[in-house]
Amino acid sequence: MSILIFGSSGQLAQSLRDTKPADKRPTFIDRDTCDLSDPDQVTTILEKKKPELIINVAGYTAVDKAEEEPQQAQLVNEEAVRCMAKYAHARGAQFIHLSTDFVFDGTKQTPYLPGDATGSLGEYGQSKLAGEFAALKEAPESTMIIRTAWVYSEHGSNFVKTMLRLMRERDELGVVDDQRGAPTYARGLAETIWQIADHDLFTAGIYHWTDAGNITWCEFAKAIQKEALEAGRLSKSIPINPITTEDYPTPAARPAYSVLDNNKLAKLVGIEPTPWRQNLKLMLSRL
Ligand SMILES: NC(=O)c1ccc[n+]([C@@H]2O[C@H](COP(=O)([O-])OP(=O)(O)OC[C@H]3O[C@@H](n4cnc5c(N)ncnc54)[C@H](OP(=O)(O)O)[C@@H]3O)[C@@H](O)[C@H]2O)c1
Structure with missing residues (x-):
């Protein structure tokens, strides 16, 4: 099966590279090869490479900056995704697309199910939600949406690496204590994605x-x-x-509670998610 992965230098893209099964030869597409803010480039590369499976782990992920440039976020997180879904529908390809807990408003008190009502608080969440809608409209039979949250890894910049730097530089730290979620080690998520691709488990729908x-x-x-x-x-x-969140104002509002219920995907792949602390230890040992 020919696999094309949008994203090359991001956390999840690099984790997919780290965990790739030996027999898979995916093509990773970086920004220089295809700028996702230009829909024509997306269609052109897909028609040229003709993948049977698209994995989209690229995205406009700058949550606060998206408030200043919502159009750029919308092009990358919605229009590029629409092009991928259109291709998947037309060519009978499979499309695995990554989305976010920020599609929820955070008012629930129990883990969000994939079918729960959405309602994003900021431009980033709005653009990711619009991408989900576009993919499900264009290719409902060919799209698998995987929402994740609080992603960190040894690659790129993320909360864990920022905290380690600040803990070295500062004498004291204040950290928001009224937003609840689940940290996610990108490597574990990448292994789950490969489990789907490697064991022919692709099943259209929304998952967490x-x-x-x-x-x-x-x-x-x-x-x-x-x-x-x-x-x-x-x-x-x-x-x-x-x-509190009030003590640490940011341009984009964030959900106060964005715990996701993983059961649907855990059942599909036959793997239970690893406890966050175990993965944190693993990441620190690999840093
Ligand atoms: N990080 C999180 O906490 C988090 C939480 C929930 C969901 N997610 C979702 O998970 C997925 C992967 O996240 P991640 O943490 O791996 O993201 P990341 O590290 O920020 O990587 C994003 C990737 O997208 C690429 N990209 C951005 N704009 C582009 C453009 N115009 N053209 C081509 N490539 C472009 C970036 O390329 P450059 O390196 O060239 O900029 C980068 O490789 C995304 O869909 C994200 O929305 C992430």
């Missing part, structure tokens, strides 16, 4: 995948410090103080 358990950002920061100290990645401990 994060690591197991849920915490606040402040609890996550404390865990990062504890595990990094034990792993010898930090040499000193600093106080980490809980603060």
Whole structure:
């Protein structure tokens, strides 16, 4: 099966490269090869490469910057996705597309199911939700949407790496303690995606995948410090103080609660998500 992966340098793209089964020869498409803000380029590369499976892990992911440039976010997260879905429908290809917990408004108190009502709070979430709608409209039979959340890895920049840097630089930290979610190690998510591709498990629909358990950002920061100290990645401990979302204003609003229910995808792939703390330890050991 010929596989084309949109994304090359992102966290999930690099994790897909790290975990690729030996017999798979995917083509990774970077920004220089195809600028996703230009729909014509997306269609052209697809017609040239003619993949049987598209995996889209590229996206406009700058949550706060999207408030300033919503059109750019919309082109990459909606229009490019529409082109991929149109191709999948026309050519009978499979399309695995990554989406986000930010399609929800965070008012629920129990884990979000894939079929729950959506309602994004900012431009990024809105553009990702529009991408989901576009894909499901153009190719409902060929699209598998996987929503994830709080992604980190040894690649790129992310919360874990930022916290480690700040814990080295500062004497004290304040971290938001009223937003709850599930951290997700990109490597574990990549393995789940390969499980789908490698075992012919593709099944159209909307799915969720994060690591197991849920915490606040402040609890996550404390865990990062504890595990990094034990792993010898930090040499000193600093106080980490809980603060509120109001204390740390950002251009884009974020859901207060965005825990996702993973059961549908866990059942499909026959793998239970790994507890977040176990994956955090694994990531620190690989950093
Ligand atoms: N990170 C999270 O916490 C999180 C949470 C929920 C869902 N997700 C979703 O998971 C997926 C993967 O996330 P990630 O963390 O791996 O993202 P990431 O590290 O930010 O990588 C995004 C990738 O998209 C590429 N890209 C952005 N604009 C582009 C354009 N105009 N043309 C071509 N390529 C472009 C980037 O290329 P450059 O390197 O050239 O910029 C980068 O390789 C995304 O769909 C994201 O929405 C992520």
